[in-house]
Every structure is written in C-alpha cells, then in structure tokens.
Amino acid sequence: MPSVTTLPAPPALPDLMAAGPIALFVDFDGTLVEIASGPDAIVVPDTLTARLHDLRNRMVGRLALVSGRALDDLEKHIGSCEIARAGSHGASCLMADGSRLGTEPEPLPADAIHALRDFAQSHDLTYEAKQHGGALHYRARPDLGEAALAFARQIAAQHGLVVKTGKAVAELVHPGADKAGAVRAFMAEAPFAGATPIFIGDDVTDEDGFAAAIEFSGFGIAVGDRQSEAARYRLDSVTAVHHWLDL
Structure with missing residues (x-):
C-alpha cells in the first residue's frame, strides 16, 4: 500500500471547476479541524460554518460534509447549517435543506x-x-x-x-454504514448528479469515500501522512485543505 507522501498535490480547485461541474465530499475531523485528545476537545474556528456556506455557494450547492460523527454531534460543533451532510460514517444523510436522504437508521442494540x-x-x-x-x-x-x-x-x-x-x-x-454509501446516495440526487466527485479525508474510513468517487470518474485526496490504497492526490494538513478549498 503506497504512502500518501509519494502522491502529488491536487490541481487547483478553480482549474478543476473550469473543466466541468465538481462535487466536493469533505471529512470533518482531521480534514477541516485538527484531531484533538477527544471528540469534544476539538477547536472549531468561529467563522468555519460561514466559510463553508461560501464554499457551498461557489460549488453551486455541490458540497457535502461526510463525517464519522453523528449529525447531532456535528451540529453541536458547527451549528445549524444549510449544507448537505452525512453522519455516522454515511449511515444518516441530510440534504442541504434538512430533508432526509434515505431512511433513518436504527440505533445500536x-x-x-x-x-x-x-x-x-x-x-x-x-x-x-x-x-x-x-x-x-x-x-x-x-x-x-x-x-x-x-x-x-x-x-x-x-x-x-x-x-x-x-x-x-x-x-x-450497522452493516452498510460507510462513506461510499453516502457518496452514492448524494450522487443520485440534484445538484450532485452528473458532477465529478472529489472526496477529501484523513483516515482509513475515508478510503470507502475515495473508492466511491472513483466509481463516478472522480478521485480522492488523502490528508496527512498515512498509507492509502485509493487516493490520487495528497494535502499535507488541515491548513493545506483550507488553503486548497480557499476557506
């Protein structure tokens, strides 16, 4: 399995957008915010949600947050937002207007x-x-x-x-709860359908998202220094992700 340190940096996002419609799927912890000592210890910049809304507008709505966190926990850290989002590793998906995509999954026994x-x-x-x-x-x-x-x-x-x-x-x-499922679900709906998906993530659970992006002729961007089977490009850090996304 190759190390992502051998992967090149991705082309500039404006250049990719100039070639055709792009859909962004972005992990949260370790990608948009730094990993912390515990799930409640993360530091979220006060302006992050507003900057993500601006990115959503630039993407003409084709932005989704895809997190391992439950959606209620994600909202606790970024507040209410009008951005498509998937929580619990893709088990629970909401469109930007808050409407549910698919069925509400069951809790653990x-x-x-x-x-x-x-x-x-x-x-x-x-x-x-x-x-x-x-x-x-x-x-x-x-x-x-x-x-x-x-x-x-x-x-x-x-x-x-x-x-x-x-x-x-x-x-x-539960079986089937993975980030690939979230990508596939969003890509079947407007405004994502027909776009080229790019999945950005820092952890092994994001490999499923990378693989699903490839299914739709897109690619994955791995964040940090780790091994990756499916990523095409690499960004060094959370700071580099923010810079690439122009947040």
Whole structure:
C-alpha cells in the first residue's frame, strides 16, 4: 500500500471547476479541524460554518460534509447549517435543506451499548455515544488499543455489527454504514448528479469515500501522512485543505 507522501498535490480547485461541474465530499475531523485528545476537545474556528456556506455557494450547492460523527454531534460543533451532510460514517444523510436522504437508521442494540460503556469505564477509555453507533476512543491509552479493538470485534460478532477503525478509535456500526454509501446516495440526487466527485479525508474510513468517487470518474485526496490504497492526490494538513478549498 503506497504512502500518501509519494502522491502529488491536487490541481487547483478553480482549474478543476473550469473543466466541468465538481462535487466536493469533505471529512470533518482531521480534514477541516485538527484531531484533538477527544471528540469534544476539538477547536472549531468561529467563522468555519460561514466559510463553508461560501464554499457551498461557489460549488453551486455541490458540497457535502461526510463525517464519522453523528449529525447531532456535528451540529453541536458547527451549528445549524444549510449544507448537505452525512453522519455516522454515511449511515444518516441530510440534504442541504434538512430533508432526509434515505431512511433513518436504527440505533445500536442496548446490550451492545451497555457492553461498550462498561468496557470503557473499567479500562479508563472514552466512550462516545452516537445516534447510530458507539465508539471506544483510546488516544489517551494507546497501550489498550489492541484490547479495545478485540473487544469491539467480539461485541460486533455477537450482534451482527461491523467495526470501523480509525485514529485511536474502534466504532461499532450497522452493516452498510460507510462513506461510499453516502457518496452514492448524494450522487443520485440534484445538484450532485452528473458532477465529478472529489472526496477529501484523513483516515482509513475515508478510503470507502475515495473508492466511491472513483466509481463516478472522480478521485480522492488523502490528508496527512498515512498509507492509502485509493487516493490520487495528497494535502499535507488541515491548513493545506483550507488553503486548497480557499476557506
């Protein structure tokens, strides 16, 4: 698997837009805001939401935020917005006007939630409750990463769930909850349909989004220094993403 450090920087966004309609799908943590010690410790610039609305206007509505966070948690950090968005790794999708795209997914089984909470409490880890999933964060205890992943996989097997892994996190979701599904759902709807999709993300869960963009003759842009199977280009950092998007 190639390191993204060997990938070139993407062409300038105005140049890509000049060649035809573009649709942007952008991850949140590690892409638009810096990764923090915990999910509630992120620092979101006061003007970010307004700048994203400006980007949406420049994209003629073809902008979607695609986050691992639940949509209510995303709103807690950026406020209400009129931007298409997908939360819980693509399980829950809203159009820019707030209308739902697809059906509302089910929450995790109560027994699975209780098991994750108990494990986190007894191992000094952070449990993040989500509308359609639940996550064990071990950034503060990297020595417990393997144990957290093993436990998450055990609970997933018991309840017919899937484990999503990321930067010091193991998350349980229902099968089919991935960022590829979000891209496909949005690309079937106006104003996204017919555009060339570009997916920007920093984590392994964004690989699904990259792959879906390729299905529609688009591409992925990996952020930071990591390995990537599907990205075509790379941006160094959150700051570089903001610069490329002219935020």
